[in-house]
Amino acid sequence: MRQATVYIDREALQYNLNRVKQLAPTAQIVSMVKANAYGHGVKDCLAALGGTDAFGVACLEEALEIRELGYQQPITLIEGVFSEDEMQVVIDNNLECIVHHHQQLDWLRAHKDAYIAKNLKVWVKLNSGMNRLGFKVAEIIEVINALKAEGFTCVLAMHFANADAENHPLNEQQKNQFLHVKEACAPIMASCCNSAAIFKWPELNFDFVRPGIMLYGASPFADQTANDLDLKPVMTFTAAVIALNTIQAGESVGYGSHFVATEEMQLAIVSIGYGDGYPRAFPKQNYVSIQGKTTPVVGRVAMDMIAIDVTGLNTPLGTEVELWGKNRLVDNVAEANGTIGYELLCRLSARPIRK
Ligand SMILES: Cc1ncc(COP(=O)(O)O)c(C=O)c1O
Structure with missing residues (x-):
């Protein structure tokens, strides 16, 4: 039989999760398990991530797989839903959505009572310069304040384009915009750190961190390896x-x-x-x-x-x-x-x- 084999070291995964806890002791951890846990196999990885507070995935199918495996932690859909009919599935399965465009807001509002009744958070995405998903600064303040007034519990969310790069000018712009919106919408929960940002900016850990690659024991930085960062390859x-x-x-x-x-x-x-x-x-x-x-x-x-x-x-x-x-x-x-x-x-x- 052909011997090409992938071994998954669950203890290494637990070790890396503890590294996140050391680096972000006051934040809740949203473990990113999208793309089949970065190719590692979501079933094995979930079993080793018992200490996580929540999971992050890219689509409904990935979220439902986690529920089918029996895990009840909160799950955030980091691109939100792609059509209104997904919203009912979201609510039925206690999933949480990012909203990053107006149609998603309409779909959310159409299911407002059920979403709020289930205590599900709405993650509102700021586009601070990555220019993939999200509302720009002026707009997001209005969006969040309106959602809060309607009774939604919001999390301000953002993703860095260059957290892995030293001194990239966009980092300052993104940080400043995030902090500005956070203040303008206070009180509000906040989340902007992926693995690289967890290492570099402890002051930005806020309420939720979203580690991905570091959990799997690989480096988010081109000039530092997993060993340099005290991570164990999974x-x-x-x-x-x-x-x-x-x-x-x-x-x-x-x-x-x-x-x-x-x-x-x-x-x-x-x-x-x-x-x-x-x-x-x-x-x-x-x-x-x-x-x-x-x-x-x-x-x-x-x-x-x-x-x-x-x-x-x-x-x-x-x-x-x-x-x-x-x-x-x-x-x-x-x-x-x-x-x-x-x-x-x-x-x-x-x-x-x-x-
Ligand atoms: C919104 C979001 N948060 C967090 C992550 C995790 O990033 P990393 O694997 O660099 O920690 C990703 C990964 O692409 C992401 O898209």
Whole structure:
């Protein structure tokens, strides 16, 4: 049987959740479990996130999956509902909506009594410069004050475009706008911190923080790894050695024959490829971890196989190779791939076995 395997370390997830609690001790934690818990498998992750106050998801289907699994914590739909008929499902399942445009406000008001009777909060989204979702400053103050007057309990919500960047000018603008609206609508609950902001701006933790990537033990920052941030990788992605070859100087490896050996070397062929969600294009040299050592991937990644350099390692067939995990951080694989850990974690295919 093919051995490509995804292991989920629930203790690591609990550890990372505790890191959030240390960094934001007074805020409630809305654990972001959208996109199948960032590719980790929502069922396993929920079981390890017992200490969270709430969950955040991107759509109704994701919220309903959590309810079907039996979890009763509040769930926020971070893009709100996409049509009015979803609003009744929201109320029936005790879900909470972001509102970010006027039609959503109309749909909410059409279900006002039931929404309020269930004590569900309305998360009102400020567009402070990211220009994806939300009301601009002047408008949101009116919107929130009207909703409050109608009896809704509101949370002012915002998302940073550059929380991972040092000294980006938009950060100050977004903070200032958020604080201005918060004051103009006082008293009001507030939420603006994702993982990067939780690390950087403890003064902005307010009532609810919304950690995503840090829960899964990967870094939100390009220049810091999970180890630097005292986070533990939750996913370990492995595959097995299925063939061993010795090649001589001048011989090439794999499709396109781009890698040419400069001296005799031992290769291990590992049964992993882009068909499993392992990236094909590596603008920088990529590595795997095997037998406690970090060793280069050589030649192109194919649909089902890669070749790695095991010269001098005495590697038996069947040896497990860590593609990412605690020894080879997904942050570093992402860096070599020219992407972010978020993407690699989310886009594994259905082929690897999950344990
Ligand atoms: C609204 C919102 N809040 C929080 C998060 C979590 O972000 P991160 O994974 O960077 O912590 C996301 C992720 O995209 C988001 O869209």
